[in-house]
Amino acid sequence: MVLLNRISDALQVIESKKCGLRKALLTLLLEWKDFEQHLDLSQTCFQECFAELESREKHLCSIQESVSESSKELELIRESLNLKRKQVEDKETEILEYVENLKLREHKFSVVQEEAVKQLHLREEELDEKENLIRRIFAKVRYEQQKFENVIDKRLKEIAIKEDKLKQQGCS
Numbered sequence: 670m671v672l673l674n675r676i677s678d679a680l681q682v683i684e685s686k687k688c689g690l691r692k693a694l695l696t697l698l699l700e701w702k703d704f705e706q707h708l709d710l711s712q713t714c715f716q717e718c719f720a721e722l723e724s725r726e727k728h729l730c731s732i733q734e735s736v737s738e739s740s741k742e743l744e745l746i747r748e749s750l751n752l753k754r755k756q757v758e759d760k761e762t763e764i765l766e767y768v769e770n771l772k773l774r775e776h777k778f779s780v781v782q783e784e785a786v787k788q789l790h791l792r793e794e795e796l797d798e799k800e801n802l803i804r805r806i807f808a809k810v811r812y813e814q815q816k817f818e819n820v821i822d823k824r825l826k827e828i829a830i831k832e833d834k835l836k837q838q839g840c841s
Contacts, residue, residue, distance in 0.1 A: 676719050683712055 687708055 673719065673722060676715055676722075680712060680715055680719075683708055683715075 687705065
């Protein structure tokens with residue numbers, strides 16, 4: 670702003686000097702015209718520089734606003750990313766705990782399963798032993814039944830023989 674004021678002041682000073690010199694140097698009209706052209710050129714140059722500075726200042730302000738907005742957006746994105754990272758870390762921890770729990774349950778299940786298989790084998794062996802015992806008992810019972818049937822058949826034959834003898838003795 671100070672620079673703009675200086676330039677503005679300089680333009681005003683140039684204009685006033687221009688007027689003063691014009692009155693004092695009427696005789697040097699040709700030289701004056703060259704000088705006047707030079708001053709016009711300088712004035713035009715200063716005005717263009719002034720306009721360029723104004724334009725640059727406006728552009729710089731808009732860039733500063735854009736950078737400020739971008740910084741705010743970047744900060745919001747950073748906060749959002751931090752929140753998402755925290756959520757992911759929490760989920761990861763939760764999943765790890767769940768996996769650990771599953772491993773523990775799997776281990777317990779395998780121990781219970783092994784124990785159940787052992788119990789099943791023991792039970793199977795017991796049942797096999799009982800089945801063998803029952804088969805032996807049935808075999809003994811059959812043997813005893815056959816012995817008994819043989820004894821009964823033998824006795825029935827003896828009774829039949831005695832009946833025949835008695836009939837023969839009773840008929841005679």
